[in-house]
Amino acid sequence: MSVATDAITQQGTRLFRTLYIGLILLMIAVLASVVTEVATIDVRRKLDNALQLERDLGLLLSTLLDAETGQRGYLLTEKDAYLEPYRLALDSVAPILRRIGSEVREDSIQQLRLQRVSGLTADKFAELSRTLQLDAAGQRDSLTQLLESDLGRSLMDQIRHTIDQLRQEELSDVKMRQQQVDRLSAITTVLRFVGVLGLAFVFYYIYTQLRPLYARNLQIITDRDREIEERKRIEEVNTELIASLNGKNAELDQFAYIASHDLREPLRTVSNYVEVLTEDHADQLDAEGLEYLSVIHRSTDRMRLLIDSLLQYGRVGRGEQRNPRVDLHQVVREALENLHFAIEQSAATVTVGELPTLPGYPIALRQLFQNLLANALKFHAPGTPPVVDVFVADTDDGRVTLAVRDHGIGMTAADQDKIFDLFTRLHNAHTYEGQGIGLAYCQKIVQLHQGQLTVLSQPGQGSTFRVTLPTV
Amino acid sequence: MRKLGRILLIDDSEADNFIHARRFGKMNIAEEVVVRANGQEGLDYLTTPLPTGHYPRPDLLFLDINMPVMDGWTFLDTYQHLADEHRARVTIAMLTSSVGDSDYARAHAYAVLDGHEAKPLQKEKIRALLGSHFPHITHP
Known part of the structure; x- marks a missing residue:
């Protein structure tokens, strides 16, 4: 009894332990998913940032080019309309630079590069402004000298180069993070796979443990059903037996009645005729004959008593409350x-x-x-x-x-x-x-x-x- | 009146009828003893007028219970509804079973029965019956 109880307790402990393992595996799988998700969000944010930076860098470059083109057009035609892009650029460059500043705030090297771009941009605008001033002042020689010095082109090239550096840096950063996420994703995928597989094993183990229990319960229920069936059958047999016994009792009653009536009648006839012989024909018999008649008479009396006793014996307690x-x-x-x-x-x-x-x-x-x-x-x-x-x-x-x-x-x-x-x-x-x-x-x-x-x-x-x- | 007019015996046992009729004759208690072999014959006899125009009207009727054709119980079922002129003055059932049987209880259920006796009817029983139902009769 206690051995069986111990076995059941041990089995229960094993089952619970397995269930805990299953829960831990499930948690690992879920955590792996969450970590991957969080990392992906970070990369996506970084990617958005990089795209924004890319766009702003492009905008900065095109603004500067527009400003330069406008300056050249004005110098050639002296039409004020050509100066419009230059003025616009003067206004818009500062906000663009601020945006870029916020986009690279997490990277100090990029910030240095941005400073250089800002400086070069300021130099570029200074160069442009200087040419316009020289033009306005009519100092054609100084202007030609400045233009031919290639200062503008060199500044522009330096700006382009630094912007390219900013771009390359940001791209490589994004790429690196992408690779990190990919590695993390690979690891978490394996983790998830292992977790799910382990969980499947846990479930299978629990199933194999519960299966015999269920089967045993099923067996117990089946046994009980069978027992009930058996009991019902026995009850039916008993009912039949009782019915047949009642029938037998009725037959016995009938037999007793027949015995009382039909056995006694011929006996009564014998004793009646013995009486008739004794009364009416005594004178025709000798002493021996009369003695025989008396023996017959006593025998019939005994027989009658015997039948009555047997009947009584057969009916003990019958018909009595x-x-x-x-x-x-x-x-x-x-x-x-x-x-x-x-x-x-x-x-x-x-x-x-x-x-x-x-x-x-x-x-x-x-x-x-x-x-x-x-x-x-x-x-x-x-x-x-x-x-x-x-x-x-x-x-x-x-x-x-x-x-x-x-x-x-x-x-x-x-x-x-x-x-x-x-x-x-x-x-x-x-x-x-x-x-x-x-x-x-x-x-x-x-x-x-x-x-x-x-x-x-x-x-x-x-x-x-x-x-x-x-x-x- | 020194003896009964008519005794009717309804019984299928010839031996019993012989012994009972002989005993009544020896005791000289009735003018006539009539024997019928079953309930049906008994009813026919009781409900058929004699040549004198009257119904038989026995003074005493002894009725056996176990009989072929019509048994004593069936006879009583009809007999108890007959008019007085078709019935005997005193009706006695003859039971062959012992005291305590169902027959006894059944016999008591018929108001038309004046009593019951176990067969055979010995002289003492007959004397006792006459004494209780016909006290004016003198008998040996």
Whole structure:
């Protein structure tokens, strides 16, 4: 029992541990996804920044080119409209530079480059402004000299170069981050894969552990169903048995009726005609013939008694209601009243003690005591009047033992085993008459009450019949 | 009146009828003993006028229960609804079973029955019956 309980506890612990492992694996898979996602967001932000920077750098370059182109056009045509891009550029360059500044604020090298671009841009505008001033002042020589110095072109080239550097740097940075994310993604993908695989194993393990439990429960339920089926079947068989027993009982009743009517009728006819012969034709018979007739008469009488006794035996307790309170004192008194002829004839002394009240079948109990008392009165030594006592011998929990004691001829131990069998007679009919039914009948009545009937006896020492009956 | 007018025996047992009729004759208690073999014959007899124009009207009727054609119970079912002139003055059922049987309870259920006796009807039983139902009859 405890071994089985331990096994179940161990199995439960294993299951929980596996469940924890499964949860940890699930968490790893989820974390891996989250980390990848966060890293990707960072890269995307960086990429947006790089695109913005790219766009602003392009804008700066084109603004400067526009300004230079406008300056050249003005110098050639002297038309004020050509100066429009130059003025616009003067206004817009500063915000563009500020935007770029915020876009590279996280990188100090880029900031240095931006400073250089800002410086070169300022130089470029200074150069442009100088040419315009020289032009306005009409100093053509100084102007030509300045233009031919290639200062403007050189500044422009330097700006272009630095912008390219800014661009390249930003691009390589983006590329590097992209590679980092790709590596992270590869790792987390493996992690996720391992997590999912582990989870699958965990689930499979739990399944294999739960499967037998489920199967066992299923088996228990199936067994129980089968047991219920079996019980139902047995009940049906019992019902059939009871029905068949009832049928048998009815048949027995019918048999008893037929026996009482059909067996007695021919017997009655025989005794009737014996009577007719004795009354009407006695003078035609000699003494021997008359004696034969008397033997026939006595035999038919015995046969009639035998049939009546058998019928009574067969119908113990039948057609009688169980009474919860039967006064045994009254039962014994009635039995003695029915036996008063035998008591008077044998000059017997019968003493009855205090007797209890118990549940039972009143008529059957009366017949029981009548039979036991009749026996006690019958089996006494010739010439000695019978002395019979009826008393409570023992009171146990829920049971009472009543005794009917005589001081008669008694019997041997071997005989005591036989007396409760049907048709057992210890003496021949001349000494003590009877059909050998009485005690078998008593036994049947006692069994009807779920009691016990025993005898204590020794030859010459009398017999005590003990009836043990339930009092509840 | 020193003896009964007519006794009717309804019984299928010839031996019983013989013994009972012989016993009534020996006791000399009736002018006439009529025997019928079953309930149907008994009813026919009771409801058919004699040559004198009167119905038989027995003083005493002994009715067996187990009979072929019509048994005692079926006979009683009809008999209890007959007019007085078709019935006997005293009706006794003859039961063959022992005390405590269902037949006894059943016999008590018929108000038309004046009593019941176990077969055979011995002299003592007959005397006791006459004594209780016909006290004015003198009998041996």
